[in-house]
Amino acid sequence: MTGETPRSRRFDPGRRARIIDAVLGLIADEGVAGTSHRKVATRADVPLGSMTYHFASMDELLREAFSRFTNAVIDRFEIRLAAARNIDEARLAVADIIHEDVFATRDDLVLTHELYALAAREPAYRELISEWMRRSQQALGRHFEPDIARELDALIEGLTIHRALGEGSRDRERTLDTVRRLTS
Template sequence: MTSSPPRRRVDPDRRRRIIDATIAVIEAEGVAGTTHRRIAAVADVPLGSLTYHFTGLDELIRLAFEQVAEASSDGVLARLEQATTREEAITATVDVIAGNLWSTPQTLLLSYELYAYAARHPEIAAIMRGWMARSRAALERHFDPLTARAIDALIEGIGIHDSVDTDPLTPEQVEAVIRRVAG
């Protein structure tokens, strides 16, 4: 009796699971602590799967940050795109900031890692520029480009500050700041 070749496990979501695991490892260990072995363990895949599906750790980190940037901006953009007037855009921006649509604990932590990593890796900085361009384009539907840029910075900046501030801004204070910037 001849033995048949081993059956290959069908796992169509493996690539996505590995990227998700990379995000989890970056969140838990930081980029500096992200290794192939840790990613494989979290993804529950053989170590060889990483080199089969990806060219290396740099690609995994880039894809993870692309996914984080896209997911982070999607919620913000969805809320901003509901606005049809400038007044609704101000309200939407307040909702984004005060409602923590962008600044969840996970997003903040991953954003810190992304900013630090991008400072040393220009190809990753391009991901951030794409994220900012998407936000600014949504804001520019209601504000001039300079104001949109300032409001975009406030969305991230206030979220970052409020994450560690013992007295975070109230929605009313956020609205007052946005109205001052918007003129």
Template sequence: MSTTQPAPAARRKDPARPERIARAAIAVVAERGVDKLTHRAVAAEAGVPLGSTTYYFASLDDLLASALRQAAADDVAHLRRWAEGLADNDDLADALTDLVLHYLGPARSQTAVEHELYVAALHKPALRHVSQEWDSAMAELFSAHTDEATGRALTAVICGLLMQGIVRESVPSRDEIEMIFRRVLSGPAES
């Protein structure tokens, strides 16, 4: 009786590979900048064959859009966890100040790369819808704790504070940040 070896199992698909490649693209942008992003650099960072990056992301714009989408998803997930931790009686201006200081302190390098990806939409129209989706998700999250107009205003203020904070050598003071949030949350100024 002859025993034959079973045929080798077909190579299993790696459903996590596109996300791994997107996260590798974020790492490459963090290290080298958007203008130095290449399929080869991302493949090396992800530990995948070069063909994998071009299989999942035909162009660099596709790869950047995926990286931006992943960064946005990670940030929105972080914001949701933050919002879930808010109690009804928490001081929202104080909590938002803590959030901004977190982004400009312990999470500064992550904040910088996220903003670099976000700003890439200026020169890459294919990324604009992803940036707009990120803004909308943030505004929706903040609107759940205020109202729609204030949620949009908080999104704009936070984005501005973070952009200024990662460009400046010094971070705005806690008092300065908190005062800005108190003004936004108090509504339009009386004339």
């Protein structure tokens, strides 16, 4: 050796976050079925052994990664609605959520659908979806009655899926008109 020390991996305070970033990226690229400890460790540039040090199982890693993802999505949702000062601005915020926020990237779309698939099979992931919906409806409830907030939440979900998959209207004004009719 020439006096250089190998890259130290012992003190790595960002390792856990890097692992979560890596698993989310891997799921977006290959799906949950294509995700393994080895692939995540390689992508995160961490030793394979640190995977089980930080996460007892792949299920724990997936739950934590999807929890971080859903929290980031709902945080954007809540910020958008919190900025609305009246009903008209709230309606505009809903249209912006549909057209700009929910599936802002291809990865957001894929991660959401991977989470839906897991939630269809596993109760722990249904809890994540339920919390996401509860927080969405709570944010909408700042401006709309509870029944309308639930319907708007479903409209947001459905229209973003249709738009993202190329089947829905890309016309923001049409979306805004639908929101106005539903909330009048």
